[in-house]
Amino acid sequence: MTARTNRLGRSALTGLTWLVALLFVFPVIWMVVTSFKHEVDAATDPPTFAFAPTLEQFTTILDRGFLPYLANSAFVTVLSTALVLLLGVPAAYALSLAPVKQTSNALGFFLSTKMLPIVAAIIPLYIISQNLGMLDNVWALIVLYAGMNLPLAVWMMRSFFLEVPTEMIEAARVDGAKLPTVLYRVILPVVAPGIAATALICVIFSWTEFFYAVNLTAAQAGTVPVFLVGFITSEGLFWAQLSAAALLASLPVMIVGWIAQNHLVRGLSMGAVK
Amino acid sequence: MAQVAYAGASRVYPGAHSVRAVDGLDLCIGDGEFLVLVGPSGSGKSTALRMAAGLEDVDEGSISIGDRDVTHLPPKDRDIAMVFQSYALYPHMSVRENMAFSLKLRGMSKSEVNAKVEEAAELLDLTKYLDRKPKALSGGQRQRVAMGRAIVREPSVFLMDEPLSNLDAKLRVETRANIAALQRRLGTTTIYVTHDQVEAMTMGDRVAVLRDGVLQQCASPRELYDTPRNVFVAGFIGSPAMNLLTLPVDGDGVKLGELKVQLPVRVEPGEVTVGIRPETLSLVGAAEDGFELQVELVEELGADAYVHGTLAGHADKIVVRADGRTPPRLGEAVRVAVRDTGEVHVFDPESGLRIGAE
Amino acid sequence: MTALIEAPQSSEPPATRTRTQARSAAWKRRAPLLPALLFTIAVTQVPFLVTVFYSFQSWNMVRPGSQHFVGFDNYVDVFTDSVFLQALGNTVTITVVCVLVAMLLGLGLALLLDRKFLGRGIVRTLLITPFLILPAAGALLWKTTMFDPSYGLLNWAFGIEVEWLSDYPLAAVMTQIVWQWTPFMMLLILAGLQAQSREVLEAAQVDGAGRWRTFVSITLPQLSRYLQLAVLLGAIYIVNSFDAIYLMTQGGPGTASTNLPYYIYQRAFEGFDVGQSSAMGVVVVAMTLIVATFALRLMFRAFDVSRGVK
Incomplete structure (x- = not known):
């Protein structure tokens, strides 16, 4: 193999990679393109590539009352993630740095709840929410999303906590720090990237959650996915509007995810292996 | 006044086969003394140190610092500072914050904290690096920060757990001297754990040798070298290790090949274990009194050469120190004599204890 | 040095103290785990148990009062x-x-x-x-x-x-x-x-x-x-x-x-x-x-x- 063919092979591989990536992400690209079309250009055969762009769809979406859904999603996502961290950080600490007997049982329990299909609980949850007057209430979603994400979060954070050198914690104890000080001033700053990664994953799963949102909320507490359900019957008539709505609905978590993709990789892999 | 006293202190790890990591340790470290705990890995030396720090429970016996019984006190109430093997610096804090952390926790005023940190930094040549994060420091600098973190607190005891083992050889020698000098200057009682017997010999006022959680001997470096209390200490202290041979008693001595070695103490008939340091042996001319050694390996160190070989009719290896300029060749047979039979150590082969120990 | 000699006499009480201490220490270590554990049980396990209970009932939501126990009928x-x-x-x-x-x-x-x-x-x-x-x-x-x-x-x-x-x-x-x-x-x-x-x-x-x-x-x-x-x-x-x-x-x-x-x-x-x-x-x-x-x-x-x- 000469250097020349080697270089050629490498460029070909790079070209292939780019091609695969673009093909793979094409539905998203097409969504973005379509969202700037007039409805007449959106659903055509053959598809229209040259068109006069417009922001009409975005204003229509906003007029159809998109913002309250967005606000609900943001509220639910932020608060449920905060709740997960509030409950999860001490739990992860207890499972990693101060383990006692039965620790692995507790860990196994947390993991096993993740195996519980959410459909198995939806009926009582619906009935309980109804009896408590919590149907179509953001707080119900906050609690449920926290419950949904907590096991994975505890498991991930535990792996990050395990990375903290025990000698450092001992040094802090010798330096005179009590447990809360050790936790907040020594351990947390060290595991901050891991906690950020965990929070990011909770944010993604909360923002995109569909099942609870559709079944337990409606106009009052509906989140962004519920808004999209309104398009289920549009049957090819409002593709541009649908694309604009899909783009707006996904944009926040897309941007967060893009910015923090390194955290995401780290978070997933740490939870994985350590 | 801060002496540290272990009184029958034990650490027992529970389990089906409970392990006595430290077993009935009785040791008193005087005020201002530099005591080195040394032993092979698994000897319990680190555990003993961590018991004094309060990082390991004391399951039996007690530990006191000064005139206080600290057996059940948490680390922060013991007035100690510890230097860890990995340094355990807080990675998110600057050098200054690392050193100031414990002082701040004690609620010391800002100006006082600053003054103390700067004083310590001066002493350790760290002033330039005060605002750096540990990540941006070299190994030696990190080690000094770890020292600084201990010094600023002005504790009554320093506890050091193999603080030099992460440094390269040259820096280790240098830092070794610095730590010893610093300790003398501050006059703070220090317990220092190492597995390196050179560190133990050069730094300690006294050295305590541990094995399997049991204290073997605690004495000055010279005394350990000259009169090891048992076979283990004899073999552990000194490099290369002492030659230890179990031989039948022949009158008032033993026979090494053709050489009759007069023992410095009176022994019962039977067998004894004799210990002869490589430097007590020397190569001699073919005509002189001595025993024959088949050379199997020559380690040339420049000034000296260590000749490893086997004694004819004996399985044990013997090491002899020879002149570095004229070492024998591999496979050669050399004649070896004992320089001074007064330096031969004699041990009971059963108990391993020194015979003729006072 | 006197402390050294006196120490063994007092070794019995500390030993028992350690045991109770160890027990409370274990609880202290478990404590941070409890909120998360209880929360998870409340949000995931309890609804599931209720589901199990419902599964033995015949109950149609649009017919109030239709709820009654039917054993394994639903599973059949x-x-x-x-x-x-x-x-x-x-x-x-x-x-x-x-x-x-x-x-x-x-x-x-x-x-x-x-x-x-x-x-x-x-x-x-x-x-x-x-x-x-x-x-x-x-x-x-x-x-x-x-x-x-x-x-x-x-x-x-x-x-x-x-x-x-x-x-x-x-x-x-x-x-x-x-x-x-x-x-x-x-x-x-x-x-x-x-x-x-x-x-x-x-x-x-x-x-x-x-x-x-x-x-x-x-x-x-x-x-x-x-x-x-x-x-x-x-x-x-x-x-x-x-x-x-x-x-x-x-x-x-x-x-x-x-x-x-x-x-x-x-x-x-x-x-x-x-x-x-x-x-x-x-x-x-x-x-x-x-x-x-x-x-x-x-x-x-x-x-x-x-x-x-x-």
């Missing part, structure tokens, strides 16, 4: 319900096919990304995007802009006329799910690839292993823990797939693409049959637990391996 009905069995089969198909295909695609993409080239960061950003798109949005977009028989891009690109959603409903749904989950798999596997020790790969090269050989003998075994995790997490989420079916096919045509979550949803929220849908929920949990036990065991073995290395 469930297992003789051909739609349930079909939904079960579809769930298994969707889960197995989607996890495997997404993992293979993810592995391929990860391998393409695991080298330096122009625009690598951008390519990775592009590739993770489907994971960040709202699944509901993704499902609707695939249903319309991709699969639509008259205006969809797929028919135009291949020059064919296929009614994807009515002729191949399950395949269409699975395409969307695979598209959604491949980036997740890719990220995990990429992390695994990058965690490989360079030296081990170099050692293999020095030992004379070619690229393929290195991949099979060195890379894959080192990746196994990451692959296991990818399978486990992927399966957990894909078993619960609801959005794609709800939004793309409504389980149809007929019940051709109905999976268990969707069927349970239908029975509960369209048929208002609390008893039977609860029984189905319990069956699903039982089956998931059986499968998961094996998966969990696998994963804990992975844990032990990593522990040993540490």
Whole structure:
């Protein structure tokens, strides 16, 4: 193999990679393109590539009352993630740095709840929410999303906590720090990237959650996915509007995810292996 | 006044086969003394140190610092500072914050904290690096920060757990001297754990040798070298290790090949274990009194050469120190004599204890 | 030195003190775990137990007062319900096919990304995007802009006329799910690839292993823990797939693409049959637990391996 063919092979591989990536992400690209079309250009055969762009769809979406859904999603996502961290950080600490007997049982329990299909609980949850007057209430979603994400979060954070050198914690104890000080001033700053990664994953799963949102909320507490359900019957008539709505609905978590993709990789892999 | 006293202190790890990591340790470290705990890995030396720090429970016996019984006190109430093997610096804090952390926790005023940190930094040549994060420091600098973190607190005891083992050889020698000098200057009682017997010999006022959680001997470096209390200490202290041979008693001595070695103490008939340091042996001319050694390996160190070989009719290896300029060749047979039979150590082969120990 | 001699006398009381201390210390260590534990039990276990209770009742929500105990009747009905069995089969198909295909695609993409080239960061950003798109949005977009028989891009690109959603409903749904989950798999596997020790790969090269050989003998075994995790997490989420079916096919045509979550949803929220849908929920949990036990065991073995290395 000469250097020349080697270089050629490498460029070909790079070209292939780019091609695969673009093909793979094409539905998203097409969504973005379509969202700037007039409805007449959106659903055509053959598809229209040259068109006069417009922001009409975005204003229509906003007029159809998109913002309250967005606000609900943001509220639910932020608060449920905060709740997960509030409950999860001490739990992860207890499972990693101060383990006692039965620790692995507790860990196994947390993991096993993740195996519980959410459909198995939806009926009582619906009935309980109804009896408590919590149907179509953001707080119900906050609690449920926290419950949904907590096991994975505890498991991930535990792996990050395990990375903290025990000698450092001992040094802090010798330096005179009590447990809360050790936790907040020594351990947390060290595991901050891991906690950020965990929070990011909770944010993604909360923002995109569909099942609870559709079944337990409606106009009052509906989140962004519920808004999209309104398009289920549009049957090819409002593709541009649908694309604009899909783009707006996904944009926040897309941007967060893009910015923090390194955290995401780290978070997933740490939870994985350590 | 801060002496540290272990009184029958034990650490027992529970389990089906409970392990006595430290077993009935009785040791008193005087005020201002530099005591080195040394032993092979698994000897319990680190555990003993961590018991004094309060990082390991004391399951039996007690530990006191000064005139206080600290057996059940948490680390922060013991007035100690510890230097860890990995340094355990807080990675998110600057050098200054690392050193100031414990002082701040004690609620010391800002100006006082600053003054103390700067004083310590001066002493350790760290002033330039005060605002750096540990990540941006070299190994030696990190080690000094770890020292600084201990010094600023002005504790009554320093506890050091193999603080030099992460440094390269040259820096280790240098830092070794610095730590010893610093300790003398501050006059703070220090317990220092190492597995390196050179560190133990050069730094300690006294050295305590541990094995399997049991204290073997605690004495000055010279005394350990000259009169090891048992076979283990004899073999552990000194490099290369002492030659230890179990031989039948022949009158008032033993026979090494053709050489009759007069023992410095009176022994019962039977067998004894004799210990002869490589430097007590020397190569001699073919005509002189001595025993024959088949050379199997020559380690040339420049000034000296260590000749490893086997004694004819004996399985044990013997090491002899020879002149570095004229070492024998591999496979050669050399004649070896004992320089001074007064330096031969004699041990009971059963108990391993020194015979003729006072 | 006097302290040294006196010490043994007082050794008995401290020993007992240590024991009670140890007990309270153990509780202190457990305490941080309790809020999370109680919360998880309240939010996930209690509703499930209520589901179990409901599953022994005959209860239709639109007929108040119809609630009464019927023993195992609901379970008998469930297992003789051909739609349930079909939904079960579809769930298994969707889960197995989607996890495997997404993992293979993810592995391929990860391998393409695991080298330096122009625009690598951008390519990775592009590739993770489907994971960040709202699944509901993704499902609707695939249903319309991709699969639509008259205006969809797929028919135009291949020059064919296929009614994807009515002729191949399950395949269409699975395409969307695979598209959604491949980036997740890719990220995990990429992390695994990058965690490989360079030296081990170099050692293999020095030992004379070619690229393929290195991949099979060195890379894959080192990746196994990451692959296991990818399978486990992927399966957990894909078993619960609801959005794609709800939004793309409504389980149809007929019940051709109905999976268990969707069927349970239908029975509960369209048929208002609390008893039977609860029984189905319990069956699903039982089956998931059986499968998961094996998966969990696998994963804990992975844990032990990593522990040993540490």
